[in-house]
Amino acid sequence: MPARRTMFIAALVALVLGIIMNSYHYSLEGARGLYVWHPLLALKILLFMGLVPISIAIVSLPLEKLAKKWPMLVMRWISMAASILVGAVSIALLAFLIIVPRIGSLEPARLELIDPAKGIHALGTQPAEASFSAGTTNKGAAQPGIALQQPQSAALQPAIIAQARSPLDMPLLRLSFSSDPHWGADTSNAQARTQILESIAQRKPDAFFMLGDTVETGNSATQWNFALSDLEALIPHVPVRPLLGNHDALFGGQYLYRKAFFPKGFSSDSGSPYYWSIDAGAATIVAVDLPWGTENFGARQRAWLEKTLAAADPHKPLIVLSHSYFYASGYDDPDFGSPWYDHYQNIPALVPLFEKYGVDLVISGHNHYQELLAHNGIAYAIVGSMGGIPDPQPSYRSPWSQWLAVSAFGWLDVEVLPGRLVLVFRDERGAERHRAELSY
Ligand SMILES: [Fe+2]
Structure with a gap:
């Protein structure tokens, strides 16, 4: 049976992992707009999922006073399961955001990339056509x-x-x-x-x-x-x-x-x-x-x-x-x-x-x-x-x-x-x- 303390530690770890994953994604240049312009249900779930295990843990507290222990136990197990799920999803997504862009190697390409600091130099004034x-x-x-x-x-x-x-x-x-x-x-x-x-x-x-x-x-x-x-x-x-x-x-x-x-x-x-x-x-x-x-x-x-x-x-x-x-x-x-x-x-x-x-x-x-x-x-x-x-x-x-x-x-x-x-x-x-x- 998960002890009250274990349940709360697990829920807090899940909450922190959820916050880290969302903060990392949110901090990436250009990612914030996704939340505004493409407000997918999945994004909203990811934003708030960290609150689920801790909420269930809090709900289980008054159940401790009941004569029957099984409702409290059920809630503790649900909170623990939710903590494991939220923690695993957060770690997996964090890994996805960090690792996936870095696993494939970019083939070097010979391009004349403009370095903004160096400016542009007009090649000549002759137009390509008149x-x-x-x-x-x-x-x-x-x-x-x-x-x-x-x-x-x-x-x-x-x-x-x-x-x-x-x-x-x-x-x-x-x-x-x-x-x-x-x-x-x-x-x-x-x-x-x-x-x-x-x-x-x-x-x-x-x-x-x-x-x-x-x-x-x-x-x-x-x-x-x-x-x-x-x-x-x-x-x-x-x-x-x-x-x-x-x-x-x-x-x-x-x-x-x-x-x-x-x-x-x-x-x-x-x-x-x-x-x-x-x-x-x-x-x-x-x-x-x-x-x-x-x-x-x-x-x-x-x-x-x-x-x-x-x-x-x-x-x-x-x-x-x-x-x-x-x-x-x-x-x-x-x-x-x-x-x-x-x-x-x-x-x-x-x-x-x-x-x-x-x-x-x-x-x-x-x-x-x-x-x-x-x-x-x-x-x-x-x-x-x-x-x-x-x-x-x-x-x-x-x-x-x-x-x-x-x-x-x-x-x-x-x-x-x-x-x-x-x-x-x-x-x-x-x-x-x-x-x-x-x-x-
Ligand atoms: Fe486009």
Whole structure:
């Protein structure tokens, strides 16, 4: 028969193990959002299971006064069994979170990873094609600073291609952006992903930013190896800088993200591998760490962001990158009801800083669309179109949306020219889908 003291010690050990396991998971970068945006019943059970054995033990106390001893004994045995179960589950999950990301080895890949501390160096001012100088600008756009253009005609005229560009038309910097390739997901489109990387390699931008969800399940070394071998095969000479997405962060995936994309010797101005600013010569690029929302946007990151935005050169365009978006069209999650559109956390927490310090362009993923929005003179681009399963037709269209492509794969090119940015949303083969221009 378990003594009262034994029962309480076992229940307390189970409680402590449960607290350690949950605290470890909660402390992992990007894990907190899971509790908010995907509130699975299993997660709630794991959070509170440590309280079960101790509660049963407490309930057994008044039963000691009964003449019959069996009710007390039954409760003591149930408490003991619950303690063993909770303790075992806690230890197993802790081991899962720590060991699984570390058991598979990552194959080293030869990539031109951008070290945030070293910045980006424009390779030259010659564009990959002359299409940016073609087309007509619609100056009557709905939002200040954003000019929508007519889609480029499918056939570029040779005369236009051969046209010489004036210094004002020569890009100072050529950047490419895409997000959410989801290597390892059966539902992702590997062909589109490959075509996008091949097309980007042909265009040779000064830098390519992948804004997160590189893999479907972050703790799987196999999935990271898929991603690394494709990137090595397809864009070995394109300077690339990935961000951490919510899927990359799953179940201890931060370890593999850092191993793959932020190796020893890399550093950043913030001291974090997850948020940093990059001196890109003609532009300032600032990445914030918002895998789901603001769950990891604490006082330290906020102070760094404010200082960084305030110190940015006002003569250069200021471009902010993030995984989760700010303004976006979307839909309500069919399982959890989470609103996947105009982000209720990110907008109030960061947009006032963007507006105060003159951010010009914000580029994000997370929603699997291509979209262009504008609000208070800032352009917001959604580029979650690198192969992850397309999101459904949005049931909510953001009032700030200017252009939206659903079920469409591709990426975004941004050319920095004197006084203006040219944005071109492309399909997976590089054909122009939509273009816009904004002044800075
Ligand atoms: Fe995604």
